[in-house]
Amino acid sequence: MSVTKNENFISIIGFIIIFTAVIGFFTFMNPNFLTAKYFLTMFKNVTIIAIASIGLTFVIAVNHTDLSFYLTAGFSAMFMSWLISKNFSVPAAVITALIGSVVFGFTTGFAIGVARLPDIISTIAIGVIAYGCSYLFSNGQKIYVNKSNISFLNDGNILGIPTPIFFLLLFYIIFFILMEKTKYGTYIFAAGSNRIAARLSGINTNAVIIFSYILCTVFSSFAGMISTASRGNGDVATTANFLMPCFTAVFIGSAVFKRPNLLGTFLGAFFVRMMIDGVLLLGIPYYVGDLVTSILLIISLLISKLNTFGSFKRIRLVAAVNTKGGVAK
Amino acid sequence: MNNGLQGNKGNDIIKKILTNYMLLFIIAGIFIVFTIRLPSGSFASVSNILKIFQVGSVYSIVILGVTWVISMNEIDTSFGDVAAFSSVFSAVLIMQVGLPPNLAIVIAILTGSLFGIINGILVTKAKLNSLIVTIAISGIAKAIAYILGKGSSVSVKQDRTQFFYQLCQGATGIIPNILIFGVILVVVMILIQEKTKFGQYIYAIGDNQEAANVAGINITKIKLIVFFISSFFAAFGGTMMMLRGAAMPTIGSNLFLESFTKIFIGATLYKLGKTNILGTFVGAVLMAMLVNGLAKVGAPSYMQQIITGILLIFGVAITSVLQRRRQRALTLEE
Numbered sequence: 001m002s003v004t005k006n007e008n009f010i011s012i013i014g015f016i017i018i019f020t021a022v023i024g025f026f027t028f029m030n031p032n033f034l035t036a037k038y039f040l041t042m043f044k045n046v047t048i049i050a051i052a053s054i055g056l057t058f059v060i061a062v063n064h065t066d067l068s069f070y071l072t073a074g075f076s077a078m079f080m081s082w083l084i085s086k087n088f089s090v091p092a093a094v095i096t097a098l099i100g101s102v103v104f105g106f107t108t109g110f111a112i113g114v115a116r117l118p119d120i121i122s123t124i125a126i127g128v129i130a131y132g133c134s135y136l137f138s139n140g141q142k143i144y145v146n147k148s149n150i151s152f153l154n155d156g157n158i159l160g161i162p163t164p165i166f167f168l169l170l171f172y173i174i175f176f177i178l179m180e181k182t183k184y185g186t187y188i189f190a191a192g193s194n195r196i197a198a199r200l201s202g203i204n205t206n207a208v209i210i211f212s213y214i215l216c217t218v219f220s221s222f223a224g225m226i227s228t229a230s231r232g233n234g235d236v237a238t239t240a241n242f243l244m245p246c247f248t249a250v251f252i253g254s255a256v257f258k259r260p261n262l263l264g265t266f267l268g269a270f271f272v273r274m275m276i277d278g279v280l281l282l283g284i285p286y287y288v289g290d291l292v293t294s295i296l297l298i299i300s301l302l303i304s305k306l307n308t309f310g311s312f313k314r315i316r317l318v319a320a321v322n323t324k325g326g327v328a329k
Numbered sequence: 330m331n332n333g334l335q336g337n338k339g340n341d342i343i344k345k346i347l348t349n350y351m352l353l354f355i356i357a358g359i360f361i362v363f364t365i366r367l368p369s370g371s372f373a374s375v376s377n378i379l380k381i382f383q384v385g386s387v388y389s390i391v392i393l394g395v396t397w398v399i400s401m402n403e404i405d406t407s408f409g410d411v412a413a414f415s416s417v418f419s420a421v422l423i424m425q426v427g428l429p430p431n432l433a434i435v436i437a438i439l440t441g442s443l444f445g446i447i448n449g450i451l452v453t454k455a456k457l458n459s460l461i462v463t464i465a466i467s468g469i470a471k472a473i474a475y476i477l478g479k480g481s482s483v484s485v486k487q488d489r490t491q492f493f494y495q496l497c498q499g500a501t502g503i504i505p506n507i508l509i510f511g512v513i514l515v516v517v518m519i520l521i522q523e524k525t526k527f528g529q530y531i532y533a534i535g536d537n538q539e540a541a542n543v544a545g546i547n548i549t550k551i552k553l554i555v556f557f558i559s560s561f562f563a564a565f566g567g568t569m570m571m572l573r574g575a576a577m578p579t580i581g582s583n584l585f586l587e588s589f590t591k592i593f594i595g596a597t598l599y600k601l602g603k604t605n606i607l608g609t610f611v612g613a614v615l616m617a618m619l620v621n622g623l624a625k626v627g628a629p630s631y632m633q634q635i636i637t638g639i640l641l642i643f644g645v646a647i648t649s650v651l652q653r654r655r656q657r658a659l660t661l662e663e
Binding site for chain 2: 116
């Protein structure tokens with residue numbers, strides 16, 4: 001189950017070529033793109049998407065989906081801002097708000113795992129509730145957060161590494177090992193590929209699903225908090241734009257390595273953010289970046305379908321049969 | 330013994346009515362609560378009820394097509410941004426290109442429908458997951474809406490005599506035209522859903538795609554048509570919103586959550602957990618009533634989200650349990 005198998009090498013080489021081409025293009029258009037200073041700024045921006053996508057990778061790996069994580073993240077970010085404005089210390093506020101997000105994650109996981117409710121509807125329902133709850137603290141007004149308190153999350157240093165990047169590396173290393181090198185990672189993929197078979201072979205699939213959903217809300221909430229720290233105020237819209245980039249990151253990742261995995265998610269997040277920042281650096285309005293990201297997502301999905309050139313032919317054959325005969329025999 | 334059995338049968342019928350039409354009882358309950366809370370008659374007046382139905386029918390028209398997509402066991406998350414696209418596109422055609430409004434609206438609706446065809450092709454031919462495809466397409470539609478509107482909303486000078494304006498904003502007597510149009514549309518679509526092969530195929534594909542394939546249903550064709558219908562109605566809804574005075578590229582994200590709530594709350598009505606046209610219409614009216622009543626009571630706006638979220642999760646839980654029980658009963662019979 002190693003991530004880098006030989007059969008993936010075409011898509012990996014393809015990704016590297018596209019990656020270098022994009023960097024080359026942006027550097028050609030604006031030489032500032034490849035400077036160390038700009039790179040560090042961009043890397044900080046990458047961390048928000050990358051951290052928010054960790055949990056989503058797990059949820060997609062168990063073959064479910066989550067349309068609520070960005071709304072739950074908005075709730076936790078508001079909760080934390082509110083606690084800080086009520087003179088809680090920053091660590092206490094962060095931990096309390098994360099516990100709040102665990103409640104949402106557990107509820108979603110319970111509804112989908114134990115109660116076996118359909119995942120899209122359940123996550124939409126939980127998302128609507130979380131969105132409503134994020135208005136509870138200030139009725140939708142921005143909550144001013146004293147920047148000196150919280151700046152640690154965005155501008156501080158741990159062991160000489162900027163805080164967001166430190167957390168990024170820490171989380172990615174821990175959860176990469178968990179997913180790829182331990183039996184728990186195998187449980188996740190087993191539950192994702194065949195839930196019944198996994199349960200019959202003694203895996204507690206419900207626990208796996210609940211665990212994945214809790215990770216999803218906790219990490220997106222933490223990313224929402226970093227984003228709040230960089231803005232200096234809690235806003236219900238802080239995390240509203242998480243949905244697209246996170247899904248794109250996870251799917252670019254699984255397009256490159258043929259299954260959801262954290263290394264791929266990280267590369268995907270990096271790629272997505274690079275496109276957005278590169279477009280901004282050229283002085284093009286930000287929404288053009290969204291257009292490029294969406295097109296990228298579709299391209300990466302199409303590539304993920306083309307396992308090798310052989311299966312590319314097969315897909316075209318099936319398509320041809322479908323258009324001609326109606327029924328593929 | 331015999332009596333006992335009949336008693337059971339009676340119970341079953343009552344249970345069936347209670348579960349299939351639970352949503353109507355909830356609506357009646359909410360209506361009574363608001364009427365008692367607002368005794369001055371500001372809620373339970375004819376004009377206010379008409380207004381609720383008007384808002385409900387506007388928002389249900391946008392999502393009538395999406396309802397079928399979900400019945401087919403696929404999903405379309407792009408409708409909101411397709412609506413935003415056609416809204417801004419029609420406004421730009423009217424204000425900057427100078428086309429006559431009717432023509433501009435028709436062009437915008439047809440162009441918006443193209444997104445549905447792209448969705449359909451990517452889902453059926455390239456065999457991609459519809460959730461992710463439509464998320465990507467919605468990103469494209471939204472970005473184009475922003476690019477066309479240069480990042481902000483486009484205000485439109487309305488020509489009050491033209492056909493589409495009369496259809497969407499005019500009234501016949503005291504009844505708004507859009508309500509009449511919405512009801513006709515809903516009735517026609519219910520007839521298509523219940524009485525034609527096309528409607529049965531949609532639910533057959535949703536139940537068991539492989540079985541539908543073996544039975545000779547042209548799945549690719551049906552899915553393409555349904556994705557097209559979905560974007561067509563979304564685009565139509567978008568131009569309807571433009572006719573209120575301004576086209577906003579942001580309407581997509583506002584529509585997204587609300588619309589799914591309406592569709593899935595509606596799924597608890599009548600078809601036992603399957604999204605259907607009647608349910609969507611009733612769900613939209615329920616939401617319109619909640620928004621209207623809560624605003625009149627003076628409750629904060631987030632209460633609407635929390636209430637609908639809770640209603641939705643309970644609705645899903647109940648229908649899901651009932652579906653499972655029915656399936657178990659069917660397998661026992663066999």
